Amino acid sequence: MPGIVASSQTTYRRYVTGTGIITVVNYSTIFFDLDDTLYPASSGLWHEIKDRIGLYMGQKLDIPQEQIQPLRRQLFEEYGTTLRGLQAAYNIDAVDYLAFVHDVPLADYIQPNPVLTSVLANLPCRKFIFTNADDKHARRVLQTLQIEQYFEGIIDILSVSPYCKPMPPAFKIALETAGNPDPHRCVMIDDLPHTIRVARELGLFSILYGSDMSEPGFEANATLADWGKLPELLTGGTNHES
Ligand SMILES: [Mg+2]
DSSP, X not given: OOEEEEOSSSSOEEEEETTEEEEEOOOSEXXXXXXXXXXOGXXXXXXXXXXHHHXXXXXXXXXXXXXXXXXXXXXXXXXXXXXXXXXXXXXXXXXXXXXXXXXXXXXXXXXXXXXXXXXXXHOOSEEEEEOSSOHHHHHHHHHHHTOGGGOSEEEOTTTTTTXXXXXXXXXXXXXXXXXXXXXXXXXXXXXXXXXXXXXXXXXXXXXXXXXXXXXXXXXXXXXXXXXXXXXXXXXTOBOOOO
């Protein structure tokens, strides 16, 4: 007989079966990453933005071509985003940088996804964008995908300054922006494992997007490769919550 194991430590209710654990997640709020999450990495859009980051570093900061890629990687690893690294090392203007790197014809790369649209329209919870890009880029992406109306707000890199994902203070600001919901009733969906790992440590139900691994690994509570499976994941599908 399946049984319910209630835990005072979490808001999860566990239905234990003979074959494993099925977890019901009582969520109120979902934070969605933007780039390479709301559209597939295979679109090439984020690759184009990365090329423009390199162009900015070469044209505006006179960094030699052969140093751009290793420096970008170093800044990303040290500061969380290239922007934060360039601000620290070169005192660049964030608004100017963000406008330059996101100056891309979005519709050439991304189109509305009917499955994602349907999921967003039907999930009974509050939805926010939480992105290391800026609000302007986020709105353009949401408009191109025709899903802007489903989101209550956008937490962008300017609103969490001087932090960014995956720094815990950035998550604190995101939660405050959403009205301080209980983190255990929140979900974070992101394509980057280091973001998902911190979100999980802070108590959010954390979903690594873009992976179809059956085992989510230590970073994530779950993985997701098909938006159509998100409702099941959040309302009673099998996962590996621990
Ligand atoms: Mg992303």
